[in-house]
Amino acid sequence: MGDILAHESELLGLVKEKDLVAAFDNGDQKVFFDLWEEHISSSIRDGDSFAQKLEFYLHIHFAIYLLKYSVGRPDKEELDEKISYFKTYLETKGAALSQTTEFLPFYALPFVPNPMVHPSFKELFQDSWTPELKLKLIKFLALISKASNTPKLLTIYKENGQSNKEILQQLHQQLVEAERRSVTYLKRYNKIQADYHNLIGVTAELVDSLEATVSGKMITPEYLQSVCVRLFSNQMRQSLAHSVDFTRPGTASTMLRASLAPVKLKDVPLLPSLDYEKLKKDLILGSDRLKAFLLQALRWRLTTSHPGEQRETVLQAYISNDLLDCYSHNQRSVLQLLHSTSDVVRQYMARLINAFASLAEGRLYLAQNTKVLQMLEGRLKEEDKDIITRENVLGALQKFSLRRPLQTAMIQDGLIFWLVDVLKDPDCLSDYTLEYSVALLMNLCLRSTGKNMCAKVAGLVLKVLSDLLGHENHEIQPYVNGALYSILSVPSIREEARAMVP
Structure with a gap:
């Protein structure tokens, strides 16, 4: 039977x-x-x-x-x-x-x-x-x-040992590969960090030198040579230190540009075009799950593209099709996703805007709509559920602050006061929030209007910045120093600083 x-x-x-x-x-x-x-x-x-x-x-x-x-x-x-x-x-x-x-x-x-x-x-x-x-x-x-x-027990018996062995081999291989990549990335990170700190130091010295020239002091060729040698790669330092005449105008800048290694061009295939009208319709009328998925895919399409022609083509396609509705004045627009009731949709929208803001053309596109800045500032101050959303909004604003008109608007909107208030308790902030908040504050303090804003709460600003000088996160030190250097040029703030010294 x-x-x-x-x-x-x-x-x-x-x-x-x-x-x-x-x-x-x-x-x-x-x-x-x-x-x-x-x-x-x-x-x-x-x-x-x-x-x-x-x-x-x-x-x-x-x-x-x-x-x-x-x-x-x-x-x-x-x-x-x-x-x-x-x-x-x-x-x-x-x-x-x-x-x-x-x-x-x-x-x-x-x-x-x-x-x-x-x-x-x-x-x-x-x-x-x-x-x-x-x-x-x-x-x-x-x-x-x-x-x-096949009887179930026999199948389990046969497959279990074999599958466990294969899984262990795969996991071991993945671990070895991950460790190898980790070591490579750590070396790259350390080199970039060292170059960055060196560049900040040289920049500070050049600023001091420019101030000295205003007072009538001359910059010697020897000093210019020492600065330039520090900027060159190690392989070029020995030969350049003695073989290049830095007294000739334009020599230093020419050699610096020549020190950049030429990038080998390679053929990169163009990505397939998209139906942007359909995309935008789904972003506005689709389910929250679909919206989040599309926002993620659009960001990946931009961030994973090859730098150069492919990335420029992707960005130009986004801009020419007004992907974020920056040129539109309709009430229902893609930008409104920043105020979605879904935490995930808000987060992915903030990530996409931050990716746009990372590129000069992207910042120019976003700046066409004055509401973008207002929406980002509002989201920054209101967002309390999703830290990642707030971090990406903050990152976008920091990149926006590289554009002078947007700097002016942020200062007028009182963003300096909000940043100072947030930085009063730095230990409660993530590293990303701390670094980008201080960097944004420094950028805003470089403007005269920004310095005048700081003068209104000089005591609080000085206390916050002086406390940050001793913070364990050393990445923020250049920004803290830059902000202090800038605001201390205002006499009233200098007087306040002197009064704080016991």
């Missing part, structure tokens, strides 16, 4: 496999995934990485089926339905693979007007892609069928 039941179960499994393959060949999406969920257990669908990847590619197969196999132009309504089905999958179950580099380009597929002509999806439309995927499906179904006919 048991053999008969087992035989019937095996036959039923073969019928289901045949139906699945037939639905795959016919592009019958609904039938296929109904059978898929019935035939493949949820533990395998949700827990097996190969099954998850296979399911992802199966969804792509059905999404582009009409584009590949329709005779003539595919039916628009049916095509939109399949693309919508794929889009829903990406927003729900497929979102788990959004962190995987292999699948990242395919998240743009629903928003690309004609995927067949884009290089990112060229592989999907090759004749060999569908047969290879079908072969993977058949092998997977055969493996699942074989596993289901």
Whole structure:
């Protein structure tokens, strides 16, 4: 009796496999995934990485089926339905693979007007892609069928030891690789930090020298030579110290520019274009989950692009299509996401704005709309739920402060008072918040209007900055020194400082 039941179960499994393959060949999406969920257990669908990847590619197969196999132009309504089905999958179950580099380009597929002509999806439309995927499906179904006919205890016994061994090997390999990268990045960080501190020191000396020239003191060639040698790389110092005549005008700056290593240009493919009208519509009208996902993808598209032509192309596409609605005066705009009721949407919007602000063209674009600065200042003062949101808003404002008109607006809005109040208790702040707050305060204090603002609360500003001088975070010292150096040029603040000395 048991053999008969087992035989019937095996036959039923073969019928289901045949139906699945037939639905795959016919592009019958609904039938296929109904059978898929019935035939493949949820533990395998949700827990097996190969099954998850296979399911992802199966969804792509059905999404582009009409584009590949329709005779003539595919039916628009049916095509939109399949693309919508794929889009829903990406927003729900497929979102788990959004962190995987292999699948990242395919998240743009629903928003690309004609995927067949884009290089990112060229592989999907090759004749060999569908047969290879079908072969993977058949092998997977055969493996699942074989596993289901094996006693569960025997399967667990056989697989457990082997899988544990493989997992340990993978984890060990990942650990070795992570440690190797960590050492490399630490070396780079230490070098950049040392160069940065050296640059700040040289800058301070040059400022002192400029002040001295105002008083009529001359800068000697020997002094200029010593400064320039400090700026050159170690390999060039020995030869330059004795072979270059720094008394000739323009020599120092020419040699400094020449010391920059030329960057080798390489061909970088352009990313596929997007349907920005559809994107913006989904950012305004879509679910919070979809909004967060799109904001993250848009930021990654910008930040992971290759510096140079590719990144400039991405940014220019964002700007020319007014991605953030900076040129729009509609009440419902993408910028309003900064005030979303969803913490995640607010955070991802702040991250995207911060990424824009990191680039000069991005800052120029954001500066076109005066409401952007007001919204960021409001979010900075109101945000108390999400530290990451506030950090990204603060980072964007600090980068905004590099533009003179935005500096003026921030000073007039009383941002200096808010920064001083926050910096009264630095131990409660994250390193990022502390560093960017002090850096922003220094930038605002460089302006005469900023110094005058500080003069209104001179005692508090001096106390906060003097306390920060002894803070354990040494990264803030150049900014604290810069702020003090600037505001102490105001006589009333100097008098206040003298009064503080016992």
